[in-house]
Amino acid sequence: MLTTSITLNKRTQAETACDLIRTEILDGRLTPGAKLNIKALEERFELSLGAVREALSRLGAEGMVIGESHRGYRVAPVSKDELLDLTRARVEMECLCLGQAMRHGDVEWETRIVAAAHRMERLQSQTSDVEARSTKPWNDAHGEFHEALVSACPNQWLLRMRHMLYEQSERYRRLSVPLSTDERDVRNEHRQIMEAALRRDQASTFAALEQHLLATAQIILRSPLLQGD
Incomplete structure (x- = not known):
């Protein structure tokens, strides 16, 4: 004992x-x-x-x-090549998992997505956008939203690989928050992904998700963080 x-x-x-x-x-x-x-x-x-x-x-x-x-x-250092490879891999894996989730998702899946999106939006409305996205509660809510989207995917191996890519890309995403000077509407980006997923519109969902992930990558690529890399 x-x-x-x-x-x-x-x-x-x-x-x-x-x-x-x-x-x-x-x-x-x-x-x-x-x-x-x-x-x-x-x-x-x-x-x-x-x-x-x-x-x-x-x-x-x-x-x-x-x-x-x-x-x-x-x-681990950050680099332009790793960011590009990571973003491409994540787009592919998120879409793969999300496609299966949309085929198998039920009302509980839909409810989880809507609840996660609502929590994220409420946290963003309590302070400035950049301040909100720098806090642990919002980061947790953001992670829950993206996890909710794929939660109906029945393939656990795909979900494990997707989680690994998410955590790696999360490091870059958090680095991007204070760098962004764009007029980026992150709230609307998430809303577009959610609404397309709930309609089971794969083409629109995948396009909105890819645009969302690439927007983050572009902020970092244009910043001084990777200059000279």
Whole structure:
């Protein structure tokens, strides 16, 4: 019993460390290319050294961090080529999952989408657009909206791959929020995707989704963030 308890505690600590580090990477508190001091992370999160090391190993498998031989870990850098490849892959995977979801979705699927969209819009209406899209509640609502869209897809392997691409692209999306000077109506972009999906209009849904994802990529590509890359 004691051995089982110790094992569970270690796994829980590693999962906690993984979630905390991933969140800081996505939020930009750990910037692209930054060196990760394992000892400092251990002390800041008040977790064991082993848990932090295991978390970094897991995040390396996710592509969030990169390991350097005899030099520890760094936050994965961002690049123009990766962004373009990632955006293309995500468009393909989102559309693949969404197509299946539209074929299998029922009223519960529709209700989940509408509820997620409503929550996102309400959060955006409480403050400025950019401020709202920089907060954890809106980021969570945004993730729930895109997950709701594909939730009726019956293929769990496709959903797992889609989730991995979403988390990678989320890092770029959050970097894009303070960069945007465009007159971009993100609320309307989400509404167009939702309405087309509820109509089961695949062509319109896929077109709206692709335009939505490419708009984010273009903001970053035009910004100083990737200049000289």
